[in-house]
Amino acid sequence: MRIPxxxxxxxxxxxxxxxxxFLELLQVDYPHIAFxxxxxxxxxxxxxxxxxxxxxxxxxxxxxxxxxRLATEGMRVASRDVQKVYATDDHSMIAIAGAAGPxxxxxxxxxxELEHYEKxxxxxxxxxxxxxxxxxxxxxxLPAAMQGLVVVPLFAGYDLRxxxxxxxxxxxxxxxxxxxxxxxxxxxxxxARESLKKSHRASATKDxxxxxxxxxxxxxxxxxxxxxxxxxxxxxFPTVIYCSEPGIEQATEPAIRGVYESIMARRANxxxxxxx
Amino acid sequence: xxLPFYVSPEQVMQDKAEYARKGIGRGKSSITLEYDxxxxxxxxxxxxLSKIGEIYDRIxxxxxxKFSEFDQLRKIGVRFxxxxxxxxSRDDVRGRALANAYSQAIGDVxxxxxKPLEVEVIVAEVGDPELVxxxxxxxxxxxxxxxxxxxxxxxxxxxxxxxxxxxxxxxFRAHLxxxxxxxxxxxxxxxxxxxxxxxxxxxxxCILEKARIxxxxxxxxxxxxxxxxxx
Numbered sequence: 001m002r003i004p005x006x007x008x009x010x011x012x013x014x015x016x017x018x019x020x021x022f023l024e025l026l027q028v029d030y031p032h033i034a035f036x037x038x039x040x041x042x043x044x045x046x047x048x049x050x051x052x053x054x055x056x057x058x059x060x061x062x063x064x065x066x067x068x069r070l071a072t073e074g075m076r077v078a079s080r081d082v083q084k085v086y087a088t089d090d091h092s093m094i095a096i097a098g099a100a101g102p103x104x105x106x107x108x109x110x111x112x113e114l115e116h117y118e119k120x121x122x123x124x125x126x127x128x129x130x131x132x133x134x135x136x137x138x139x140x141x142l143p144a145a146m147q148g149l150v151v152v153p154l155f156a157g158y159d160l161r162x163x164x165x166x167x168x169x170x171x172x173x174x175x176x177x178x179x180x181x182x183x184x185x186x187x188x189x190x191x192a193r194e195s196l197k198k199s200h201r202a203s204a205t206k207d208x209x210x211x212x213x214x215x216x217x218x219x220x221x222x223x224x225x226x227x228x229x230x231x232x233x234x235x236x237f238p239t240v241i242y243c244s245e246p247g248i249e250q251a252t253e254p255a256i257r258g259v260y261e262s263i264m265a266r267r268a269n270x271x272x273x274x275x276x
Numbered sequence: 277x278x279l280p281f282y283v284s285p286e287q288v289m290q291d292k293a294e295y296a297r298k299g300i301g302r303g304k305s306s307i308t309l310e311y312d313x314x315x316x317x318x319x320x321x322x323x324x325l326s327k328i329g330e331i332y333d334r335i336x337x338x339x340x341x342k343f344s345e346f347d348q349l350r351k352i353g354v355r356f357x358x359x360x361x362x363x364x365s366r367d368d369v370r371g372r373a374l375a376n377a378y379s380q381a382i383g384d385v386x387x388x389x390x391k392p393l394e395v396e397v398i399v400a401e402v403g404d405p406e407l408v409x410x411x412x413x414x415x416x417x418x419x420x421x422x423x424x425x426x427x428x429x430x431x432x433x434x435x436x437x438x439x440x441x442x443x444x445x446x447x448f449r450a451h452l453x454x455x456x457x458x459x460x461x462x463x464x465x466x467x468x469x470x471x472x473x474x475x476x477x478x479x480x481x482c483i484l485e486k487a488r489i490x491x492x493x494x495x496x497x498x499x500x501x502x503x504x505x506x507x
Contacts, residue, residue: 018351022358033363112362115491119330119354 022116023109023137051226052186054084054095055193055216056156056167056179058202059209062244063156063165065093066213068188068221069236070228071100080228085239089114090247092130092157097186099149102141106151110134127159131168131176139174154185158243165243188220188227195219206242207259210251213240214259230260289421292392296420299394300341305434305468308338308398308427310413310450311457314485314492315400318461320468321480328482330493332357332369334402336484340434341395341420349378349397371401375416375424383422392420396433402484402492436468443467454483455504462505476501 017028026034054067067084070077078100085095086107094110096103113133118124125133134155141151155176156167168176169183182200184192195216204212214230217238221229230237237260240251306319306327317338319327328338329350337353339346353374361369378397386392396419403413415427430448432440443464452460458481466474481496488494496504 017355022362025355025359026362030359109362112358116354116358119358120351122326122329 020117020120021133022113025116026109051224052084052097053184053188053192053217053220053224053227054097054154054186055182055184055189055196055213056095056154057182057196057200057209057212058165058167058180059204059206059212059242060202061165061206062158062242063167064209064213064240064242065095065154065156065167066217066238066240067095067186068217068228068238070226072226080231080234081236083239085241086111087241087243087248088130088155088157089118089124091160091243092127092155093241093243093248094134095154095156095185096151097153097189098151102144102149103151103153106137106141106153110137113137126161127157127166130157131155131178134168135170135174135176137174138170138172142173145172152185154183156243158245160245163245184216184220186227188224191223191227192216192220209242210240210255211259211263214238214256215263218260218263230256232257232260292386293421296341296386296392296394300396300420301435303340303342303435305432305436305440305465306338306340306398307430307432307440307444307461307464308400308415309430309444309448309457309461310415310428311454312451313454313487314483315402315413315415316454316457316461317398317400317482317484318458318465319480320465320474320478322478326480328480328495329354330482330491331374331399332361333366333491333493334404334484335369335371335374336400336402336482336493338398338400338433339395340397342393345393346395346397349381349393349395352381353378353399367407370410371399371414371416375399375418375426378418379422379424381422382418382420386421395420398431398433400484402486404486432464434468439467440464458501458504476505 017025051070051072056063056065065085069081071079071082082100085093087093088111094107096107114125114130138151150172152170152172154167154169159166167179167183169179169185170176181202182196199212199215218229221227237253237256240256242249304320308315308317317328317336321327325343331337331353337350339350356374356377357369382393399416401414403411405411415431416424417427417431417433418424429450430444447460462474466472477498479501481501483494483496484492485494
């Protein structure tokens, strides 16, 4: 009888994975439940949920990450309230763009991976180590990416050693690029970046940062059909997460609604930003 | 070719048990105590090698005996829990299942291998009022031969188990606040060394706090510990 996680037991013949990585543990000891899309052949014609705008930028206390909630399948809406921004531990978060299924799974594994490492080693990874690990996971997904299941997340967090927020973007080959101020990705990423280019200030307070984030997402949703705008009727708001020295904090719905309504009122009045 | 001597199975088991008990007896004890809003795990441990560790959201581990062996068990427990939580859901990871798996693994080594594991471990799972059927805390103890027992209130493992248990039987009460439970635990641990007071920097203390969301395990640093003990 095989007890999960207990390998073949304790004797001298003890086999099984002995390292600190959860992903490797899955691949070595549990290949039947491991995450590998490349074995499914060509998925290019398969419609999987896509579409996104996720963004990250620095503000006075650290870094903020935000994302819309819409997932699309071609021209259709797949889901209106997908979560694309996830806390991966107390001081880091991931925002996903690309094929929803594998991207959400990657975010989940990333979270377990960081926690697993911390528990096994008794000490968490440095933030550079976390970003590097994610880049390896994206690289491992390359065969699936070649078949159309591209996953390109943003990773951001608070560096407790340097005492500052930090963020990275990635490409499909696992290339990772640290960004100094702001970054946005996904189908509406270009528009969000344009918006942030005008509004971003690294010295912004938390409230100002929320306004910049909501403004950028609204601008992206305005121009990109794959990005969901704020839906006050259904009560669907973007996910906005702050990360600073004390840890992770999610912006509340009333706060986002308040900011959104004031932006809309300003635009309707034809004052600043009316034509943007 | 010489024939091996016949040794009765009874004798073999007795010898192994004595060997394991001796190994465990050389080390210090560890106590797990319930308090009004969680579980505290304590060990006298001046070194930086941990005897207590986090397994999962609501589950903690404590081991005594040979470090390399119980630390290996701890890591196996983390793998067991993370795989289970990944395959099913986080709420499906339960202390009892882990304690049973430990019991089987340790028992297996005891009967099959020449050398038994010189360890005793505790699996503590803090109750969650939100989780139906698991509102109450559970504490399991697994011994060197794989025998398993469950405990309410407190549990002692290690060399001076009997003495500490007698002391806690007389002095432990349910629903004490954290500070009092920690002071009681420190006094109990001191009984193993002729009633000497254990300095906070020589104590390793971790708690499972009911009120925390998600991962309820937290390690108390020396300053926090001093505050709790001082009051």
